[in-house]
Amino acid sequence: KKHLTMQSAPDDEELDSLSIRLVGLDENYPVRLNWNDLGVQFSKQSIVVPGDRLTRSREFIPGHGTLRRTVEAGSGNASFAAGRRQKQNDDNAEDNDEDDEDEDEEGAWELAASVAGRQHVVNKLLCVLPGRSRYAGEIGDVVVGRVQEVASRRWRIDANARLQATLHLSGVLLPGEDLRRKSEEDERAMRAVLAEGDLVSAEVQSVQADGSLVLHTRNARYGRLGQGTLVRVPPALIKRSKTHFHSLPCGVTLVLGMNGYCWCGPTPGQSDVREPLASPADRSEVARVRACVRLLAVNHVPLYDTSVMQAYEVARESPVALLSRPDEQLRVARLVAEQLLTAEVGEAQPGGGGFGLHSGDLISGGALSAVH
């Protein structure tokens, strides 16, 4: 392969012409944030790959992402057939009492990882949480979804999960009503509430047995999303926080759905019944916030209001179009990551203000995706 020198774009070039970078296979590629450069170390025991032995102790209950396999005494070879059988029983295994009896008494067994991720121990439950997986959903999560289909008394919603989510007609709060049974006219007028393609913010009401989510919007802050644009990021990067609806001081509303769908739009005024048209200045701010969310996601920085605001502050002076360039994205993300890490170090109380990253965030969310 020929190695080419990378010609970086000159600083004063016009942004309205096409600029092409010649990228060679050298140290400048890939242009992404390397968390190790910032001094973040991962302990060898916490991160596992498929096949790694987790424990031989019987006191642990196998959770998600683990499998049990028998180890023949003396040879140390694992019996993979038994392991595969166990894995099929293991997907929701909280208790292994009713599993195969033939291997319980004889031979040693060990718990091994079946996915790549970090170990997570809660009392006796040992599971492996993958750094990058489909959004699974938990009760109470705020998600942003897109209506795919209007069915009989329900909407089918794409929430970036394995299966389509369901929003029942009984689960929406129609404007101008408190609580009433939905009638025939409501059923026929479903498209007036939410049509195909509409974006909606909702909360997870329950998780069905097959893993599909049931959503509801029975709260004034949920519902159809208006003017704005959607950004899709890996779900693991969204840090769980008290509120996912952020009204940023620059006049932008940011909704960080736990499923990785983030929505940026101009904050609507209170008085108008009809949504007013956004001004060019508002659009520029929305574009800047959108670019900040994207550059943080691309560089595996956990996404929450503080990190997005810090990225916005760093990027406030540059033209928005510059924030689409990988080198500029790296520069901003690196500054944000450094600020978040120093805030964590200087943080005295654990519950103070939500500033800073905790090492759990890095490992569970942002940086672990980078490891992959």
Add this chain to the structure above:
Amino acid sequence: LLAQLLSEPERQYIFDSVQDAVRIDGRQCLAYRQAALRLDLLCYATASAQVSLGETDVLVSVREEDNPGATAQQQGSTGSVAVQQQQAVSHPVSVWVDCSCLGSGPEQQQLADEAQAHLSSLYRCLRTPTPVFVDILLLGYDGNLLDAASIAASAALMRALPASLLSAQALPLFATVHRIGSQQIVDANQLEESCSMARVTVGVDSNGRLVACQTCGEGSL
């Protein structure tokens, strides 16, 4: 184009943003995204190039047919056809587009078919003495497939074709202009393409000559 399912407010927001000359990613109407070009990635191709224009990622491999006579004899059923093909001095560039990295649904296949048809007609301006096969693999899509493919294909063709051929006819670069409302934008991303009414793609060579032109869409330009 790969149309996206969008809500009406989203579509209106994109439309109004373009009218206000502040696009979704903050660009001006006539601004391109930054492109990164990598060369010589595939050892089995005569030449290859990869272009990433934003999230649109295109890998192009150019293969020059080594023995055109042999190919013609295999293809032709009669000897006269083979003789005719050996005597022909110019072949059009054969373009193939593969979108399997995006998925296996009907939309992706339609995108591949449309892109192949458009690129084949745009590259009719280029003729080579030996058959040249340009294979385009789409690794990521965020709009403006034609321009990205043309950058990569031109880079690869520049390395594959002999200099004598290149000096006689220049390789075109395509520029696609979409019309949204009353504004024209270049380098539309996938959202903007879903809202555009019509587009025109022009091929311009290094001398500034217009060598190819193609329109698509229902609006007027």
